[in-house]
Amino acid sequence: MTNQNVIVSDRKPILGSKTITVSVSNSPLFSTSPPTYFTFPRRKLLQLLESNNMVGTPKISSWVDSMRDSSPTRLRSSSHDSVLENDDKNSWIVRFPSALNMFDEIVNVAKGKQIVMFLDYDGTLSPIVEDPDKAYITHEMREVIKDVALNFPTAIVTGRSIDKVRSFVKLNEIYYAGSHGMDIEAPVKENTCGENNQGVLFQPAREFVPMIEKVVKILEEKTKWIPGAMVENNKFCLSVHFRRVDEKRWAALAEQVKSVLLDYPKLKLTQGRKVLEIRPTIKWDKGQALTFLLKSLGYENSEDVLPVYIGDDRTDEDAFKVLRERGQGFGILVSKVPKETNASYSLQDPSQVNEFLKRLVDWKKKSVGEE
């Protein structure tokens, strides 16, 4: 059986449907001429094609390559020329200058406009740590987010579940967009009886919750023999962490995740920082969540709004891209190393994010005092 004999009729159905139609001609396995069309159960056909090296889905080795490079794509530089690497760094910081150094320019643009603040959580408000359950924010960071929220509409946009991120942030005054924006809640308000009302605004992937729960259980079972692997249920999506897995076992982990995905064509894979993220194939991401929130706040077509999004991860690029396309507001990438990005400015780490937010609050208070 050779590659020339079997043509998968369309690439897309490989990802999305239970069966795949192929055309077959002059194959030793199916000797038919003229070409004949067959429809196969998806999983069976993919296994057959894969075992014959004939399928276009990425091989485990390319999964592992991408896991190795699992922060947002670094700028490639010549492996043998460290001067070029420095040049890359210098030209990168010129293209994406520090938001602290450019603070005056930023607030100049903000004059007379309503800033709306969007903040990613992990790697932006809290430093990246080995144990995802211990990604706490500092007291200082909590205080400054609270101040930001008192001065500007503020949302935390995260891959985590809202419950989890709320347990870290412990603030009621802000919007939360959890599960990569697939779960959006308004600030908690106390009703007349003194009870807290949590306002769910949008959940475009509600029907996926049972599927995610099932896949979490399956993956926990399938990865429990891999030391350090951890599966996190993010409600409308899930994460398979490999930060604490020995690199020698990354291929094995990828195999397990890939085998599960074959059974769930309505789920897709994305990647974050040392994490494989599995989520519904629906067209919804942090960028769409940002657009949704601006609309909910009444700024859909406003000229007088300045959305600012601060984030560190690949998934934040969807929001940076939306801002670039709107030609309104800007993204700030949190990174110590040059990376491909749609952001406009950069900050190095959560402590610089803290400083930037503080300066923004001080500027706002001062400008209100001057009015």
Ligand SMILES: O=P(O)(O)OC[C@H]1O[C@H](O[C@H]2O[C@H](CO)[C@@H](O)[C@H](O)[C@H]2O)[C@H](O)[C@@H](O)[C@@H]1O
């Ligand atoms: O959108 P985010 O708020 O950035 O969430 C993305 C993922 O963040 C978390 O994982 C990352 O942070 C962990 C704690 O520092 C770290 O151990 C892990 O390696 C990082 O990938 C979170 O646990 C994931 O569920 C989110 O998808």
